[in-house]
Amino acid sequence: MNKDNRRLDLILAAGFFALLVLPWYRVRRGFFGLDWLSDLPGSETLWPGLFQALAGRWQLWPVLALVALAVALRLTRAPGPRRGRALVGIGLAGLCWLAVEGLSIGLRGWNWGVLETVFGPVVGQQAFGAGAVLLGAIFALISAFGAAERGALKGDAFVLGAITLLVLLVGVFVFYPLLSMFTGAFQDFDGSFTTEGVRGSIFDPKIWSLGCLTGGNCGVAWRTFFLALCTATGTTLMGLIFALVATRTGFRFKRALRLLTVLPIITPPFVVGLALTMLLGRSGTLTQWIEAATGWELGRWLYGLTGIWIAQMLSFTPISFLVLIGVVEGISPSMEEASQTLRSDRWRTFRKVSLPLMAPGLANAFLIGFIESMADFGNPLVLGGSGGVLSTEIFFAVVGAQNDPTRAAVLASVLLVFTLSAFLAQRFWLAGRNFATVTGKGDGGRHASLPRRVAWPVITMAVGWGLFTVTVYAMILFGGFVKVWGLDHSLTLDHYARAFGVSFAEGWQWTGVAWDSFWTTMKIALIAAPLTAAVGLLTAWLIVRQRFPGRSVFEFALMMSFAIPGTVIGISYIMAFNLPPLQMTGTAAILIACFVFRNMPVGVRGGVAAMAQLDGSLDEASLTLGAGSGRTMRRVILPLMRPAILAALVYSFVRAITSISAVIFLVSAKYNMATAYIVGLVENGEYGIAIAYSSVLILVMITVIGGFQLLVGERRIGRREVQAEAATRESLA
């Protein structure tokens, strides 16, 4: 059992390092700058944990005691179940104590008045720093290794450690923020418990009024709900139409149709709204034509739910298309052929067999559209005008003059309830209803093509909608070269020069206004992508290949984080990470954490799909050949999963560039992201630069994805791959 001791030695050494060398508390100017080293001896706030404890911070004493206990156990006891149990206890106790003391003692002493009256005053403390964070991880590992010594999961320390750390991370970065948001809603400014704000917000007629039924205005919750229903219906219908055209007709440009599915991946979410403004807004091109031709006054009809709906239809139809292609192709051709040999013509076959078999898939697409629409932030921000939706209301509740975190938290909870209900419906109600008609032993056969009376209208609609989409995207590319949209249509490169200018006057200089946020975005996306892929694929591996108690709960919780709208994540991150014990706002770390845990489910799904195709006996073969789990992962699984890894890398990179909803809460002057910067431009009315910048982003992403395709090579798309891809893309949304 030498191995048990060796790994324990390693983490105990790291524990000493955390306690004796690293600063226990947060370094204001940034830990990685390392300039704090020069101030070290003098400045007490920079001292490591041991010295802090000696200097009288009693809340650190239990930590020291637990580490000492672990060392003593290591020295006096042989590895085994009994030592294992003790180690598990030590680890858990350490983690709990860190959480308790961190949450209880804030910058200015006790966080809650109750504690003050019971225990007397205490000196305030900073947020956790490198030392504390590392020690937290070490406590987690101590308990994992303890569990391994007890023989849990066949004593596989690697798997146990991975699971423990993942649970810890997901807890800290997904559930802790949500919890903070809920508790934040119930806190006064001084931190004491109150329901006043919540009661005020919950029964606010601005949220819940049903006035529109009687001719007035409806509350924002109902408006959002109604919009989501319309968008979900519309995108499902259009998605089905596209899927039918792509798979069941002799339409000549099917490949072009499939290209549509790439659009939502490369398009920052507000860009469609922006293009619509240029096309249909007050001084939009189409508007001017129509007004000139008919003399009508079209006005501002676009700004409001109608406009948002159109933008969402454009944005989300491709997602529904992708999901439904899988559904339509997933129907076994022999079903339709059987119907034909049973005296049914194509129309009856379509109505009685094909459509009912697609029904669960359609419901799934509907729910996805519903969640998308609810969570959409970019389009409503650009097109909302005075009547916003929940996601924008949340934003304005914290950034605007209102600055009412309680209201933001309540709105966010309402939004969360809607999306989670849709998610739960998708998970539980649809779960048993899927007719998996593609059987292992097929008859071959071909899908019936659509009956004429369906084919023609369907092709017409698909082509019409496709042209509209192309027009909108043409606007985006073209708009950046026009002086003032709607007024002065002379061509110019000014916008590009202002955004992306470089000067050679005094050496190479990035003089354009966009460079700053552009490079920040690239850097953060580049850091986040490998982390996302790593965490996602590791999780996928654990879920697919390991049987541990709570596995399905773990998977479920992860997938549920899909359904959390970005806006809610943004607001909850602010509420959780603005104050000790974990203070991260204004740093790059918070952006990276946000991307990693928001996009991780994509990696998980992709990984699960890829791993499901790898025979489990491969791992087992490696294990029986004497390799441990870690080595098996490195030498067998990873090489086989290379395409999935690359895909996860690219998708998380691209997602980090395009996302806005959570990011807009988390950017700072120092770390501004491209999308947030563009939204700022739009708010200032600088459409030219905004559009130019967006086009550049789209081009960058096309390049990245194109390069990736070249790298991995054109895959032949079989049925299963389409579904895996659909799952991946669907999760991108």
Next chain:
Amino acid sequence: MRYKGAVEFRNVVKKFGQFTAIPDLSLSIEPGELVTLLGPSGCGKTTTLRMLAGLEGPTGGQILIGGQEVTRLPADRRDVSMVFQSYALFPHMTVAQNVAYGLESGGMKPAEARERAAEGLVLVGLEGLGARLPAELSGGQQQRVAVARALVLEPQVLLLDEPLSNLDARLRRRVRTEIRELQQRLGFTAVYVTHDQEEALAVSDRIVVMKNGVVAQVGSPRELYEAPASEFIADFIGEANVVGGEVLSVEGGIARVDLGGAILALPARGLREGPARLAMRSNAARVRTAGAGVPGRVASSAYLGDHVEYEIDGPLGRVFVVDDESDTPLPVGTEVVLDLRPRGLALIPEGV
């Protein structure tokens, strides 16, 4: 109604793009007959069946059902119905709805269709299971629902594409007997696709053996077994040894054949004097340690309870022989003689 149930292929050609799956197929099937399309995987059986069902259009030629040309008629207007390899039961409909589906498609009133569907289920021994979903049935039951669904339409011709391939071995034997009984009782024409020669021998009135899209031989099970027209048939049906011999003389349709030194009298099958190939079944020879016959030496032997399988090297090359005498299996290396019987031997006509 003389032709009801008759099927005829006239010079049917089927190409998939550049690839010719069926070069030129002519075949006629009598009413009330169960005909099997037999052949190795990929030889065009399913394609032939699908053309008959109207699921695939022939590239050239004509197809007649019941004396009427149906070449361009779509599947739903043909008086045939099909049992799919995967059964293709509609998973969103109950068993009764599945069976009634075709009847209602044909315009029957729902109430009547339901009644007829129930009768159909009785026919296949599934009374009382009408309210279940297909997923709630066993594989064998699903298969019977598929048969009932096709039969209630009372088609002129019933098509079955490897109907037993998704069943386990034991069930296969039972279901194939049931299908055969049903067919003989109701007297419909059936075209049955399989790649399993034993299954084909067991159920068919006539077997059509196909190879690379071409009909290699048509005949009753017995004809195919006892008088294979080619080495391919001899090997495919009953795994015969193909051995070389010499026709010494032909007289009145009977040939005297020299086979490794033994002289036998066999039907000449159009052959002249000279070298010839023969199909030699595994039961064509008894293995003796002494006496007259073709000499040989045991190359391998496998004791299988009630019989022993030998491979024997000798002037015929290596031949596979089954001996019913299992009391004293002969060890490898034993010198033996093969006592040949005309029963399991047939001359193979040349040129096929």
